[in-house]
Amino acid sequence: MAIAVTALFLSCTSGPQDRKVTRETYFDIPAYFQGEIARLTQEKPVVDKTVVKDSLSEAKEIQVADWENELSSFASIDLNKPAYAGILKKDSTANKVRITSSDPKIDITAVEIEYGDSGEPVAFHIQRNIQNSLYETHETLYYARNKKYSLEKHQSVLILGDKYYHIKGLFKNQTAPEKSPGH
Incomplete structure (x- = not known):
């Protein structure tokens, strides 16, 4: 009887604080781009922008003076935000991971990370959509390490109309850009 009472007591004392909710963690994109910012700041590559x-x-043809500003849109993509918990879907192949969401409440539409033979990321393709009562923005980011980067933004602002921006940088150590759709 004493054992049954002890077991019952112990089972009742474990509260919600003992239960840990696990959620999937994704590649740390901000940390990756902080590393790239530090590397590029030190190396000072020449870019055709x-x-x-x-x-x-x-x-x-320039040497970018402020890589933190130049890559800020990339560094701000954090797939591990609590707001994204349970909303993102992950699909993987041998050398690519694709993370998507169809939830209009969040800005991330798709993130594709391509990995090289060493297992390190070599390219990122990110699509974001932001909508509110004042404006709608569609943004496509692309970064290929030591090759190129681009940011393309279509924005419709109430009263002001449509705006289009496209920034593209080609690292000069490349002889010719690789062709990839939409970049």
Whole structure:
């Protein structure tokens, strides 16, 4: 009888604080890009940079002075935000991981991470949609380590109309850009 009472007592004392809810964790994109920012700041690569705003375009060969600002859109993508818990879906192949969401309440539509033979990420393709009562933004980010990066943004702002931005950087250590759809 004493054993039964002890067992009953012990089973009643474990409260919710003892139960841990596990949720899937995803690749730490902000940490990766902080590492890239530090590396690029130190290496100071030359970049062929093209900026398009609506119908105006400008291209220059530059050394980016502020990589933190240049890659801030990439570094801000955090798939491990509590708001994304249970909403994102993950699909993997041998060298790619694709994370998607069809929930209009969050900004992430799709993130694709491509891995090289060493298991390290070599490319990111990110799609975001942001909608509220004042504006709607569709953003596509692409980053291929030591090759190129791009940010394309279509924005419709109530009263102000539509805006289009496209920023593309090609690292000069490449002889020619690899062709990939939409980049």
